[in-house]
Amino acid sequence: xxxxxxxxxxxxxxxxxxxxxxxxxxxxxxxxxxxxxxxxxxxxxxxxxxxxxxxxxxxxxxxxxxxxxxxxxxxxxxxxxxxxxxxxxxxxxxxxxxxxxxxxxxxxxxxxxxxxxxxxxxxxxxxxxxxxxxxxxxxxxxxxxxxxxxxxxxxxxxxxxxxxxxxxxxxxxxxxxxxxxxxxxxxxxxxxxxxxxxxxxxxxxxxxxxxxxxxxxxxxxxxxxxxxxxxxxxxxxxxxxxxxxxxxxxxxxxxx
Numbered sequence: 001x002x003x004x005x006x007x008x009x010x011x012x013x014x015x016x017x018x019x020x021x022x023x024x025x026x027x028x029x030x031x032x033x034x035x036x037x038x039x040x041x042x043x044x045x046x047x048x049x050x051x052x053x054x055x056x057x058x059x060x061x062x063x064x065x066x067x068x069x070x071x072x073x074x075x076x077x078x079x080x081x082x083x084x085x086x087x088x089x090x091x092x093x094x095x096x097x098x099x100x101x102x103x104x105x106x107x108x109x110x111x112x113x114x115x116x117x118x119x120x121x122x123x124x125x126x127x128x129x130x131x132x133x134x135x136x137x138x139x140x141x142x143x144x145x146x147x148x149x150x151x152x153x154x155x156x157x158x159x160x161x162x163x164x165x166x167x168x169x170x171x172x173x174x175x176x177x178x179x180x181x182x183x184x185x186x187x188x189x190x191x192x193x194x195x196x197x198x199x200x201x202x203x204x205x206x207x208x209x210x211x212x213x214x215x216x217x218x219x220x221x222x223x224x225x226x227x228x229x230x231x232x233x234x235x236x237x238x239x240x241x242x243x244x245x246x247x248x249x250x251x252x253x254x255x256x
Contacts, residue, residue, distance in 0.1 A: 006034030007236050011140075012085035014038045014078065016068050016126055017095035019046035021195035022145060025224035026092050026231045027054065027061075033232055035090065036060040038081035040126075042067050042095070060085065068095045068122030071129075078129035088133040089140040090235045093123035093167075096145065098200060099160040112159050119163035123170060131183065139182025141235045144171050145227075146187040148250040164189070168246045175244030184243040186234050191250030193222045217252025 013030045017023035019041035027037050031054040039054070041047040044065025051063035062084045066077040081088055097118040100111050123144050134140040149157060150164030171187040178185065192198060192212040194205060198221070202208040213220050230249045233239050248254060 006032075007232065007238075008033040008035035008090070010034070011089040011235075012036040012038070012081065012087050013090035013092065013235065014040060014081050014088060014126070014130055015092045015094060016040045016066065016122065017093075017145075018050060018063075019043045021094075021197060022190065022193060022224045022227050023092070023094035024050060025228035026094060029225070029228035029232050030090070030092075030235065031058040031061060033236075034059060035235075036085045037062075038077070038084065039063045040066040040068070040077050040095070068093075068126050069117040071125050074122075074125040074129040078126070078133060081130075082133050087137040088130050089137055091126060091130045091134065091140070091142045092145065092231055092235070093126055093143065094145040095119075095122050095126075096197075098197065099157070099163075101156045102158065103156055104158050106156070107159055115159040115163055116166075119160075120166045120170070123167060127174065131178070134183060135178075135181045140184070141239070142171075142174065142183065142185040143231055143234050144168075144185070144187045146171075146189045146246060148189050148191050148248060148253045150187070150189055151246070151248075152254050171246065172244045179243060184234075184239070186239070186242055186244070187246040188227065188230055188234060189246050189248050189250060190227045191216050191222050191253040193224055193227060195224060215253055216250065217255055220251065222249065222251055 018039035048063030051061040054061035144167040146167040147164040174185040198208040
């Protein structure tokens with residue numbers, strides 16, 4: 001019997017924010033599924049380390065230093081991926097910056113602009129850089145990493161909630177604009193996931209589990225690998241009839 005090809009065999013992906021957390025898990029899952037992966041991160045050293053790890057045992061990979069809020073960086077990163085792999089079929093916009101707690105009276109304009117520059121402008125710029133290459137390849141899948149807090153609010157998280165809601169709407173608008181070019185665009189909204197971002201926000205993972213875990217119906221935090229599996233589905237042909245959607249993987253956070 002003929003052996004089945006890996007789920008993303010023959011495809012090339014760009015993953016931003018790939019040096020850690022959800023982005024790293026997505027890059028590893030895509031590589032395991034047979035995709036060539038361009039690992040982008042503002043921390044170029046860690047992006048290259050991940051690329052070496054992937055290339056050593058799985059498939060082709062490159063690491064690229066990229067500040068997604070800078071247009072020149074996104075254009076150069078997309079070119080590097082295209083030159084390395086010959087095409088781009090998948091883009092995952094997972095890069096995000098830490099956001100300060102606060103309502104709109106407490107958050108400074110500079111902090112507000114910084115959160116939007118990475119979380120929203122970054123997804124816009126990276127999509128703008130990669131889309132022509134994806135269209136030339138015959139189509140593909142773009143995934144914006146949003147959040148359950150793009151649908152429901154949390155106290156003193158005004159900037160974060162606003163950016164994640166924007167990404168959900170951006171996915172819908174882009175899906176409308178590019179369906180005729182065989183480009184599917186979806187948002188992926190995790191609940192609270194065990195990453196270093198939670199440690200920085202709560203002071204320790206134990207405290208994050210204690211305070212945030214019970215807010216989910218499953219009474220726990222999610223794992224980066226669980227979100228990576230959802231991204232793998234959205235990138236694959238199995239999600240071929242999904243576009244303009246927001247896929248919740250939030251442990252039941254928004255169910256009540």
